[in-house]
Amino acid sequence: MKAIDLFAGAGGFSTGATMAGAQVVWAANHWPLAVECHAANHPSAAHVCQDLHQANWQTVPAHDLLLASPCCQGHSKARGKSSGNPQHDASRSTAWGVVSAAEFHRPAAFVVENVPEFLDWALYPAWEAAMKALGYSLVPHVIDAADHGVPQNRVRMFLVGTRSKAPLKLTLQPREHVPALSFVDFEAGNWSNIHRPSRALATLGRIANGRSSHGSRFLTAYYGNEKGGRCLSRPIGTITTRDRWAIVDGDHMRMLSAQECRAAMGFPADYRLPKQHRSAVHLLGNAVCPPVARDVISAVMAAI
Template identity: 40%
Template sequence: MHSLIDSSARSQGLTVTDFFAGAGGSSEGLRQAGYRIDACANHWETAVDTHRLNHPDTEHHLANLHDADMRRFPRTTLLWASPSCVWHTPAGGRKKLPVNEEMSRNDAGALDRATAFAVIAAAEAHAYEAVIVENVPEFADWVLYRWWLDGMRALGYCAQTVVLDAAHFGAPQRRRRWFGVFTRDGAVDLTPPLREAVPAAAILEADLGTRLTRRLYVSAQIDQITDTDVPHLVMYRRNARPRRADQNPLATITAGGNHHGLATVSCTGVYHRMLTNRECARAQGFSDDYQFLGTAKQVKRQIGNAVPVPVARWLGERVAQALADRQAAA
């Protein structure tokens, strides 16, 4: 497609299965890292259609992975999995449950958190050379987290975990996520690069929006702007403050609604608009030729749920290098 492909993974013939693939941020990053995307699976048909449009050579599965027969999927070098994070976050006052209560519950939250066990089932069936798992940092607070890690270790994997911020990888967005990297020797170099955050202005259109004639939810933030003729990022959230778009990355892009606005104060008035889906996609590292299917709301959800492309690429490159080093030492 649009980006240069790393030759290391390609020369090794590395392949990947992408679970909970969504619209394909992880797949796109791994493709850029040189992997062949052999298979992907997701439960949402619209996201699968988007993935198929952009990765037509991949084997696509519309499936609920918590009860899928893992033998349906091909064996690949790598498994990437992004199990649901919704019920791991502390939003809405969600509390950590005792082990016995967590294991006995059959509600939406327990079933959502249990999607992580699909990773163990797939790893047992296919004995991947490496597994990468992505989730929110609160995933490590899950009451069954240690049991889950022990399940991977019982299959012969060494666990390495790290929390990475997409802003350190060229994405103009603050997005901290937990990553677990599982290999046979635990020798993947996960030292994050030292890189300054890219400002949001790098992915914004020139459009300042419309001139305001009434007060908005973000008007209190706009009142704080002192630098004129400079676009500022404003957030439709409590306790937010305006930040210069030419000096700061975006806050985390989410799947639930558009919280990101742009405000500019000038001698002719105050201008405001919401960020577009395409701008949000750029903040996730998608190029402009990556296409999304569905309604505007569905596209927003796909973008907000995606793994930032440059983060997936970097992790794929790190794993490919570790596998190459291991093979050379054998």
């Protein structure tokens, strides 16, 4: 089965599709660094760097499966949805690229990944109606990556569309949870003393709460809802586009490395990332977890 990947980013969807046995023949993203990263890991696919609102779908190879991860920031609770924010309005509009591609090629199936709040978008009913007008039946699946062997609690919505009268409701078998300890390397990285003059009081408070609950080794978040640390025997919380998680070991701490973030997302250990830490983390935080994509795409391929 041949697949294309819209808003391909680091290539999590493409990697999962490859794991499932599909052939990714084309991928696109507007960010040159993302296209460079994707091409380094998926060299057999054709690559395009452009705004997909302006795509010429005639140049895209024929395919059976359309994969797409439209921009989620305009929907996400983590980033907020400020009324009248033009940046958020523009980001939400990227989803119409999926309609445009599907109208031209009419693949047998599509899978769209986004935050669950995508379904609450004011224009989602119109978007859904457009896809139905093209002959697709749609059903959303809200999935935690931890249930698919990823050492991370990451809840995302996978919207499956098929050219069939009845929507394709997938039955996905949960996998055993993998702890964060599986990817943390206590012998690597640049550690610093917890108690130093520049350390924020809020950070020290989180660490104190974490130590009282989890002992001397645990994870702590620099922002978000984690106030008391996170045990290493459970999956880590969501990997985001900027450094969020620190490892505490006794009186020392450090941020997760890009390699640890890669493992926390479920990418293969040899997956090539940008050399700059900040860019690598940004790409990973926006990515689809490959094992989740693998399981969803495998189920779709088996059913169509």
